[in-house]
Amino acid sequence: MTYLINDNPETQFAPAARLADDLILGQAEQIKQQALIPDLFNILPYIILVLNKERQIIYSNHVLFETLGITSQENLIGLRPGEILNCVHSHETPGGCGTTECCSVCGAVLAILESQQTKAPVAKECLLSAGSAGDTKSFELSVYAAPAGVINGEYTLLIVRDISEEKRRQVFEQVFFHDLLNTSGAVKGFVQIMKESPNLNEVQELSTHATEAVDILIDEINSQRDLIAAENGELKLNLSSFSAKGLVAKLVEFYQNYDTALCPIEIACSEDVILESDIILVRRIVNNMLKNAIEASDEDTDTVTIAVEKKDDYVEFSVTNPQAIPREVQLQIFKRSYSNKGSGRGIGTYSMKLLGEKYLQGYVYFSSNQGTTFVFGVPIRKQ
Structure with a gap:
């Protein structure tokens, strides 16, 4: 031991002194x-x-x-x-x-x-x-x-x-099954309208939306599979070349087309950068940042901004919303199973950190004062 009972070392919370x-x-x-x-x-x-x-x-x-x-x-x-x-x-x-x-x-x-x-x-x-x-x-x-x-x-x-396994099962049941039911319900709705519509053009448009909803359903299943593989150290990357600006544009288009974003979304991309990385994982992380910002925003007064910027050998995706995060929440933001949205949540920010840093060799952090900005930096060329 280095401290005696009457020592008074500095501390930011609990008493630091120890016995001899x-x-x-x-x-x-x-x-x-x-x-x-x-x-x-x-x-x-x-x-x-x-x-x-x-x-x-x-x-x-x-x-x-x-x-x-x-x-x-x-x-x-x-x-x-x-x-x-x-x-x-x-x-x-x-x-x-x-x-x-x-x-x-x-x-x-x-x-x-x-x-x-x-x-x-x-x-x-x-x-x-x-x-x-x-x-x-x-x-x-x-x-x-x-x-x-x-x-x-x-x-x-x-x-x-x-109780890690109990918590993982709880998240799986409450989040994963909930998302699956929501998405499959949307697919069923599109198919039902298609059956009843006599308009061929409308049917074609609905079939496109139904296909996109099925793709989302598949992606949700794959995201859970990949998260389990990542925690076990078994996740394999699939590298390809893709446009950072194009990835952001498609995500924003999805939220705007399906009215899931009730607040405006602005894109700030001064230049496009072609990445060589795993597009599925990159999109998943950026989507989590965007989804969280939208959920935290006031639909009447807030605007969410998503930006892409080249920083040396990295591309930085950043998402900003005007709402600040309470300090107590900030201290736990990347912990698995922690969420200020209720029981059974709390894998979104955790998975961003796990996938973005451990597997994509990038960095994930946030700052929150007057507003909140999440940043994800990914190497332009994955080593």
Whole structure:
């Protein structure tokens, strides 16, 4: 440990001070002397931690050892939960887990602090991005923090359960099936009108719209398949040459033709650039940016602007709308399963980051102050 209990390191959220090594080891020994506790905790199929007031681990059960592939509890004593789970934010500040601005929206930190303050059990969900830059994995965790009343001392019991598969199934059922039903309903509507129309020209026009709706349906199915393959590291790219300006124009035309955009959309493209990349993935990312901007806009007063600009060896697609994103939402915007649109959403921005950076070797970021701009930069030539 580098900090003593009376140190006061800088923090952007939770207290950063830690206990000295000898005090930590003394607390850990106290847990070992509680004969029933290790035996009881080791028969449960969840990660179970005992934390001190400084949120440092003084005990962990065997499930954690198996999850992390370690053999000695001594390697964990004194660390905080985000540090052992390799949270991407746990090493951003000297204070470690709990001390960054992003920690202010972490379900695990919030549950621990609330339980310590109220002396009552607290259950929350934690959206965890683990790993290092360029190689991160997303997890959805259920965390339960409660005073450890069976142990002498001011300790907190933390139980962690991985609910990632449950969340993925929920998103699949609520988002994917919902979109499929909507699109297939549109196809059925077009076909029904075609059956009843005596006008050949109208039938031809409707058949074109029906074909486009079927294409959207197929793309939605493929997008889910590709996302699963991307998370498993199995996604294969299909490279081709295409016009950046042409891609944007077709997307905007779709929204305008189907009246799905109730606010005006402006295109700002000073020059066209021919890309060599995976057009399906590029279009999917740009479409997500455009769709989110439209949904966030006021249909009566806002205008969404989509732009294309060459930046050195990259092409930048940017989408801007006049609405600002609340800071609490900004801190979680790229986390899987997080959405401010309701339960069962939250894969759009996550997939943009995963596909755009890991597979297309580009970059995805946003800024939000007076308005909000999402930017996706993609190499002109994919290596």
